[in-house]
Amino acid sequence: MEKNNKILFIHPAAIVDLQIGSNLKFPPMGLAYLAAVVRDYGYPTMIFDANIEAESQKKLKQILAEFKPTIVGLSFTSVLADSAKQTAVLVKEINPEIKVIAGGYHPTVKPEEVIADPNFDVVFVGEAEISLIEWLRHLEGGADNWQEINGLVFRHQGGVIKTAPRELIPNLDTLPFPAYDLLPIERYSTLSTIRRPYVTFIRSRGCPFQCIFCGVQKMFGRRYRCQSPEKTISDIDLLVKNFGVKEISFRDSDFLINKDNVEKFCQLMIDRHYDLVWTCNARVDMINDKILLLMKKAGCHLVTFGVESGSQEILDQLKKGITVAQIEAAAAAAKKVKMKFTFDIILGGIGETPDSIAETNRLLKKLNPDYVAFNYLTAFPGSELYDEALKSHWFIEGKTNDYSYENLNLNATKMTNQELAQVLRRSLASFYFRPRYILKRLSYLTWPEIKNNFNGLIAILKKLL
Numbered sequence: 001m002e003k004n005n006k007i008l009f010i011h012p013a014a015i016v017d018l019q020i021g022s023n024l025k026f027p028p029m030g031l032a033y034l035a036a037v038v039r040d041y042g043y044p045t046m047i048f049d050a051n052i053e054a055e056s057q058k059k060l061k062q063i064l065a066e067f068k069p070t071i072v073g074l075s076f077t078s079v080l081a082d083s084a085k086q087t088a089v090l091v092k093e094i095n096p097e098i099k100v101i102a103g104g105y106h107p108t109v110k111p112e113e114v115i116a117d118p119n120f121d122v123v124f125v126g127e128a129e130i131s132l133i134e135w136l137r138h139l140e141g142g143a144d145n146w147q148e149i150n151g152l153v154f155r156h157q158g159g160v161i162k163t164a165p166r167e168l169i170p171n172l173d174t175l176p177f178p179a180y181d182l183l184p185i186e187r188y189s190t191l192s193t194i195r196r197p198y199v200t201f202i203r204s205r206g207c208p209f210q211c212i213f214c215g216v217q218k219m220f221g222r223r224y225r226c227q228s229p230e231k232t233i234s235d236i237d238l239l240v241k242n243f244g245v246k247e248i249s250f251r252d253s254d255f256l257i258n259k260d261n262v263e264k265f266c267q268l269m270i271d272r273h274y275d276l277v278w279t280c281n282a283r284v285d286m287i288n289d290k291i292l293l294l295m296k297k298a299g300c301h302l303v304t305f306g307v308e309s310g311s312q313e314i315l316d317q318l319k320k321g322i323t324v325a326q327i328e329a330a331a332a333a334a335k336k337v338k339m340k341f342t343f344d345i346i347l348g349g350i351g352e353t354p355d356s357i358a359e360t361n362r363l364l365k366k367l368n369p370d371y372v373a374f375n376y377l378t379a380f381p382g383s384e385l386y387d388e389a390l391k392s393h394w395f396i397e398g399k400t401n402d403y404s405y406e407n408l409n410l411n412a413t414k415m416t417n418q419e420l421a422q423v424l425r426r427s428l429a430s431f432y433f434r435p436r437y438i439l440k441r442l443s444y445l446t447w448p449e450i451k452n453n454f455n456g457l458i459a460i461l462k463k464l465l
Contacts, residue, residue: 003140006044008069009035010060012076012083013050025052025188026200029251030075030104032178037129040176043136047182050087057090064094071139073132074120075104078380078403081114088119099139103128109218109382111153115160122146123153126166126219127205129175168221172205173231177238185243192302192342192371195246195277199239203227203265207253209283210319211306213346215382216253224257229265233272240274248278255280259291266298277301284330285322293337302370304342305330310363311356314349319384324363331367342371347423349377352413357423364431368440372431374424377412378405388412 011028031047039045046067050056072091076084088100103124107114111123124131131151138146146152151166169175185197204226207216239245256262269276279302280295292303305327309315312324334341345360364372379389380403389395394410395402396417402409408421415423431437 003042003044003136005070005136005139006067007035007038007046007071007073008063008067009045009047009073009075010087011047011049011051012074012080012087013053013056014080015083015086024190026190026249026251027180027183027185027188028075029178029200029202031073032180032183033175034073034075034103034128034132035179035182036176038132038136039179041133041136045179045182047179049183050083052184052187060087060090061094064091064098069098071099071101071136073101073103076102076106077104078106078110078401079405081106081110081401081403085117085119088117092119101132101135103132105215105219106381109215109380111162112160115153115155121154125151125153125162127151127169128166129169131166168206168223168225170225172203172225172227177235180239180243185245190249192279193247193249194301197243197245198247198249199243199245200249200251201232201235201239202251203232203255204252204257208257209254209321210384211308211321212317212319212384212388213377213380214253215380215386218382226252226258226261229261229268232265233268236269236274236276237272240276246276248276250278250280252281254283254286256282256286256291259286262291263294266294269298274299279304281306282330283322284326287330287333289333289336292333292339296337296339300339302340302342303334304344304373305369307343308346309349309356310360311349311352314352314356314360317350318346327363328367331369340370342373343367343369344373345375345427346377347374347427348408348411348413348420350412352377352415352420354415354419357427361427361430364427365434365436368437370441374427375405376408376420376424377410378403379410 009031011031028049035045035047048060048063050060053059074084074087091098091100099121100119101122101124102114102120107123108125111125114120115123131149134149135146138149145156146154147161147163150164152163154161180199185199189196189198204224205220206222206224208222208224277299280300281304284305284307307327308318308320310324315322331341343364347357379386389410390400394412396409396411399409411417411420413420
């Protein structure tokens with residue numbers, strides 16, 4: 001039975017200057033899950049991804065006028081926090097009666113900050129699928145005091161109420177198939193996408209590791225939970241059959257935490273004979289020849305390793321829990337099975353020096369990955385690093401809310417701000433403009449990769465200029 005409330009979920013537009021990030025167009029999976037849940041309960045639902053719209057405000061005004069939602073839900077990371085606030089203002093200006101709710105990473109780690117904005121009516125903390133349905137039921141019944149609903153922060157009678165924490169969903173198989181049909185999936189891609197339609201998919205939640213720059217535990221906890229292989233395959237069946245998907249990026253924090261699960265998943269993928277390729281993220285200490293070869297047979301064409309640094313001292317400061325030897329072994333394993341691989345690198349780690357930067361750049365040239373993503377160390381709210389940066393006064397000019405990770409916003413190094421500002425540009429140039437690297441890339445270019453390489457080159461040049 002269709003309910004009275006109509007819900008518009010919005011993924012805010014990026015308003016920070018991200019030369020590389022602007023080429024990464026990922027479907028908002030958190031909203032796709034929420035939309036699927038509320039739609040299953042009979043609520044008319046839409047998703048608007050402002051991050052892929054050239055004139056997002058104009059388009060949003062049109063949707064608000066035509067769809068006439070009674071509830072607008074904004075899910076956002078810290079990078080998108082300012083954009084989300086601007087969107088909430090726009091919604092309330094058009095119709096003050098619309099209830100604007102907030103969820104996702106930033107509202108979870110900074111709920112008091114978000115609810116202090118009068119344009120937000122409710123903040124959902126943590127996993128919101130169950131909380132949202134309970135809140136909607138209360139709303140349908142006319143209740144405006146939601147203290148018995150776990151995982152909420154809201155204003156009531158002149159004060160702010162924060163309810164008990166929301167328990168984590170124990171079995172991810174109970175979640176419905178994400179509402180991909182509400183997204184323009186033909187418009188998503190990244191600099192490494194080789195086939196389209198392309199989508200992202202998340203099999204797991206929670207991370208047991210202790211990297212100080214990551215706050216994912218605040219959102220999903222430390223306990224690792226993963227879909228069964230059978231559930232994932234069932235969902236992929238729908239992606240292939242109903243959407244013609246040709247490439248999937250698994251965006252789990254780490255794809256390989258439960259190797260038995262992954263092995264069974266890969267075998268099911270092999271048995272299906274899909275016309276499909278996929279990518280994933282993995283820690284270097286989770287990799288071996290056997291699992292990589294099985295993944296490749298199952299359609300995996302690229303693995304992203306969170307390497308962060310080539311200096312053991314910096315790795316230890318970041319509490320990464322890996323060694324340089326493990327990085328080298330992972331690269332060797334990928335090369336052995338002819339699997340493409342990417343390194344994610346963080347520059348400006350705690351105590352970083354020109355010598356440790358040089359160690360990183362030497363390791364990159366030695367191992368010669370297919371891609372390297374360089375970013376400055378960024379302190380996101382909810383991470384151990386954020387608290388330490390506040391205490392140690394690492395934020396440049398005291399700007400504690402600059403989350404544009406491609407730009408320099410904190411200095412925890414032994415270098416001056418000016419010296420550190422040159423690091424990313426020099427590292428980019430020294431890695432990507434080597435004859436060895438250029439020849440390697442030219443040796444296996446396909447048409448999709450030619451396009452990706454051109455877009456990547458433009459992004460790199462913008463960074464260098």
